[in-house]
Amino acid sequence: MLQVKNLTVHYGVIEAIKEVSFEVNEGEIVTLIGANGAGKTTILKTISGLVRPTAGEIVYQEDIIQKATPRAIVQKGLSHVPEGRHVFSGMSVMENLEMGAFLRRDKKAIRQDIKKVFDLFPILEERKDQDSATLSGGEQQMLAMGRALVSKPKLLLLDEPSMGLAPLFIEQIFRIIKKINEEGTTILLIEQNAAVALEIATKGYVLETGRIVESGAGKDLLQSEAVQRAYLGA
Amino acid sequence: MRMLNKTNIGWLALFLLVFALIQGAVLVGWIDAFYEIALVTILINVILAVGLNLIIGYSGQFSLGHAGFMAIGAYAAGIVTKQIPNYGGLLVGMLSGMVIAGLVALIVGIPTLRLKGDYLAIATLGVAEIIRVAILNMGGLTNGAAGLSGIPYLSTWFIAFLAAVFVIILIANYTRSSVGRATISVREDDIAAESLGINTTRYKTVAFVLGAVTASLAGSLHATYFSVISPDQFTFMRSIDILIIVVFGGIGSLTGSVIAAAVLGVLNVFLQPFGSLRMILYALALIFIMIFKPSGLLGTKELQLSKWFNRKKKQTQRQPVKQKEAAR
Numbered sequence: 001m002l003q004v005k006n007l008t009v010h011y012g013v014i015e016a017i018k019e020v021s022f023e024v025n026e027g028e029i030v031t032l033i034g035a036n037g038a039g040k041t042t043i044l045k046t047i048s049g050l051v052r053p054t055a056g057e058i059v060y061q062e063d064i065i066q067k068a069t070p071r072a073i074v075q076k077g078l079s080h081v082p083e084g085r086h087v088f089s090g091m092s093v094m095e096n097l098e099m100g101a102f103l104r105r106d107k108k109a110i111r112q113d114i115k116k117v118f119d120l121f122p123i124l125e126e127r128k129d130q131d132s133a134t135l136s137g138g139e140q141q142m143l144a145m146g147r148a149l150v151s152k153p154k155l156l157l158l159d160e161p162s163m164g165l166a167p168l169f170i171e172q173i174f175r176i177i178k179k180i181n182e183e184g185t186t187i188l189l190i191e192q193n194a195a196v197a198l199e200i201a202t203k204g205y206v207l208e209t210g211r212i213v214e215s216g217a218g219k220d221l222l223q224s225e226a227v228q229r230a231y232l233g234a
Numbered sequence: 235m236r237m238l239n240k241t242n243i244g245w246l247a248l249f250l251l252v253f254a255l256i257q258g259a260v261l262v263g264w265i266d267a268f269y270e271i272a273l274v275t276i277l278i279n280v281i282l283a284v285g286l287n288l289i290i291g292y293s294g295q296f297s298l299g300h301a302g303f304m305a306i307g308a309y310a311a312g313i314v315t316k317q318i319p320n321y322g323g324l325l326v327g328m329l330s331g332m333v334i335a336g337l338v339a340l341i342v343g344i345p346t347l348r349l350k351g352d353y354l355a356i357a358t359l360g361v362a363e364i365i366r367v368a369i370l371n372m373g374g375l376t377n378g379a380a381g382l383s384g385i386p387y388l389s390t391w392f393i394a395f396l397a398a399v400f401v402i403i404l405i406a407n408y409t410r411s412s413v414g415r416a417t418i419s420v421r422e423d424d425i426a427a428e429s430l431g432i433n434t435t436r437y438k439t440v441a442f443v444l445g446a447v448t449a450s451l452a453g454s455l456h457a458t459y460f461s462v463i464s465p466d467q468f469t470f471m472r473s474i475d476i477l478i479i480v481v482f483g484g485i486g487s488l489t490g491s492v493i494a495a496a497v498l499g500v501l502n503v504f505l506q507p508f509g510s511l512r513m514i515l516y517a518l519a520l521i522f523i524m525i526f527k528p529s530g531l532l533g534t535k536e537l538q539l540s541k542w543f544n545r546k547k548k549q550t551q552r553q554p555v556k557q558k559e560a561a562r
Contacts, residue, residue, distance in 0.1 A: 048429060082429050088419045098415075099416075102431060
């Protein structure tokens with residue numbers, strides 16, 4: 001479904017990503033793990049068109065997308081949930097979800113998809129008229145994910161959904177990620193919390209300073225030395 | 235029929251009421267020539283403040299060059315109406331000013347609004363100054379530092395009122411449209427907006443251009459009402475004056491901008507007898523507002539007739555229920 005081939009990204013003269021290649025197949029949960037500065041977020045931003053690569057190719061469902069605008073990429077069914085809780089404060093929870101449907105015109109289906117989001121995150125329905133700034137951190141993360149789902153993605157890009165959340169919330173969020181995947185959305189997940197991410201992932205890649213150092217099935221990687229190294233920095 | 239719903243009729247009634255009150259006061263003689271100048275100044279400031287509030291309050295960009303765009307409108311209308319001294323000329327002048335102001339805003343906006351951060355503030359500061367210096371040096375066309383005089387008195391308070399109503403309706407509807415929503419979402423969180431496929435530069439630019447165009451309209455009214463314009467009327471201080479109105483009324487509240495323009499306009503008139511003390515009292519009034527109401531008079535609240543009507547409807551719906559309960 002998504003192939004990243006020899007992707008290289010520069011921030012000015014700094015080479016943030018060095019010839020990274022990986023693949024996401026339909027129906028999978030693929031996770032990229034790595035410490036701070038490994039280049040995880042950069043890869044995700046490049047896929048969703050927010051950052052331009054210097055070399056390499058991104059192929060999504062047979063289309064080459066590394067030169068497409070973020071708008072065209074969202075329209076193709078690729079939704080990015082950025083790192084940190086980016087909700088539109090000052091807008092209610094409902095209005096936030098409606099913003100997710102910004103590029104859609106099929107009003108009826110949008111209503112249904114918002115309902116589906118409420119089924120996944122019942123707490124959002126309870127707070128739908130509340131200003132999104134008044135939500136807790138975990139609820140804001142749920143809202144950001146829900147909003148991305150309203151754009152009806154085929155591939156959902158999640159950037160550190162566990163950031164700054166209590167263990168209980170992390171567990172809940174990951175259960176929901178698994179459920180979203182089971183309902184037919186492919187997921188590319190970026191995480192520092194390797195243990196939780198690899199637990200649900202079909203496939204994982206370990207990044208270290210802009211390079212992929214190891215890859216394999218989720219559960220195998222969990223035991224691997226490279227993972228230990230990426231996390232303990234030894 | 236959707237155009238003629240209760241809310242819109244309510245707004246129309248409100249505008250007509252305000253108009254009738256002013257017209258009545260003019261006929262009775264309460265508003266004489268002196269107060270009429272204050273009235274038109276208020277109306278022009280309403281247009282300027284509402285336009286600037288779109289840029290600052292809704293797109294979250296800081297513009298310090300509103301007076302520059304006003305100058306474009308003033309000189310365009312002044313130059314054209316001196317050649318064609320009738321309402322056709324006024325219309326041509328207004329429109330050409332709006333087009334030029336819009337183009338200048340585009341040229342400044344596209345490169346600076348691609349960046350994140352307050353680059354627009356610095357760019358507009360420079361542009362307003364460039365416009366003023368250009369006007370100063372355009373020779374016979376703008377008559378340099380002496381400015382243009384003898385511009386036909388074409389604008390009346392009625393035209394200014396119509397223009398103000400038009401701008402308020404235009405911008406209020408803009409902020410409630412889906413484009414407006416996109417603009418607000420860029421202000422709140424540009425990363426999230428971009429990840430939803432919203433072109434952040436485009437919506438910031440549209441808001442900025444729209445604000446500049448309305449400023450130009452206000453400038454055209456200014457020129458054809460006061461008949462005399464000169465470059466020193468459109469300095470940085472004029473931009474700050476408009477900014478004060480926006481901040482005073484509440485950044486993000488169009489209602490606030492309208493009220494603040496009126497309050498500050500009236501305050502100015504009543505402080506006139508105090509001579510040079512006026513500016514001190516004016517400043518004190520501003521300081522007190524900022525101490526006791528830092529978010530401005532209205533914060534981000536708006537006067538919304540739709541809410542008011544709906545509340546009334548809910549109340550009338552509730553009553554029968556109560557009667558039923560009482561019957562039990």
